[in-house]
Amino acid sequence: MSEALREPQQDRSRATRQKLLEAALESLAEVGYAATTVAVVAARAGVSRGAAQHHFPTRADLFAAAVEYMTEVRLAEIRQQAGRLPSGEGRTEAIVGMLADVYTGPLFRAALHLWVAASTEEPLRQQIVRLEAHVGRQAHRALLEVLSVDERTPGVRETVQGVLDMARGLGLADLLTDDAPRRRGIVRQWAHILDQALVAAR
Numbered sequence: 340m341s342e343a344l345r346e347p348q349q350d351r352s353r354a355t356r357q358k359l360l361e362a363a364l365e366s367l368a369e370v371g372y373a374a375t376t377v378a379v380v381a382a383r384a385g386v387s388r389g390a391a392q393h394h395f396p397t398r399a400d401l402f403a404a405a406v407e408y409m410t411e412v413r414l415a416e417i418r419q420q421a422g423r424l425p426s427g428e429g430r431t432e433a434i435v436g437m438l439a440d441v442y443t444g445p446l447f448r449a450a451l452h453l454w455v456a457a458s459t460e461e462p463l464r465q466q467i468v469r470l471e472a473h474v475g476r477q478a479h480r481a482l483l484e485v486l487s488v489d490e491r492t493p494g495v496r497e498t499v500q501g502v503l504d505m506a507r508g509l510g511l512a513d514l515l516t517d518d519a520p521r522r523r524g525i526v527r528q529w530a531h532i533l534d535q536a537l538v539a540a541r
Contacts, residue, residue: 356394358384360408363401367449372456377401402453403466409446410474414481416441421485431537432530434485435502439526442510443518451514478503488537498536505529 362383381391395401457467
């Protein structure tokens with residue numbers, strides 16, 4: 340096959356793969372893990388089941404790839420939104436608020452469904468634990484970057500990790516009911532705590 344013919348074919352393959360990953364995350368967020376089968380994902384993506392299984396031979400392969408894709412999208416979202424945040428006074432609160440929004444959005448909702456499923460399915464658990472460790476490191480690094488702080492300063496690593504854990508907790512609280520009114524006060528308080536803790540690191 341000539342190079343000219345191979346490139347469009349590769350582009351189509353990449354586009355199909357991305358459609359499947361996006362469909363998997365949408366389905367997870369909307370109907371949960373049990374209802375998100377390969378056939379359901381293929382139908383949502385508008386591709387055949389055979390095409391889906393060509394890219395992802397097993398359901399676990401599909402979800403592992405979906406987590407990696409979700410990480411890329413989530414981190415890109417954090418960095419993109421950070422570029423539009425105010426500088427100076429109010430920036431820390433805007434950063435914490437942005438993080439809370441990311442962790443209460445549909446991507447995090449999809450992740451929660453996977454975590455619950457992984458707690459009882461060992462093959463899935465092994466993949467999710469490995470990937471979530473990577474996700475955690477990347478999210479931590481992205482937040483340090485956005486805050487412009489050095490984690491080598493004593494206390495910074497733990498404080499930044501605490502903010503990430505808080506954001507995940509807000510995402511969990513938001514799963515059943517709209518927690519936005521209470522969330523605003525929590526974001527404001529955590530921003531105050533973060534500003535105080537990071538003064539020495541800047």
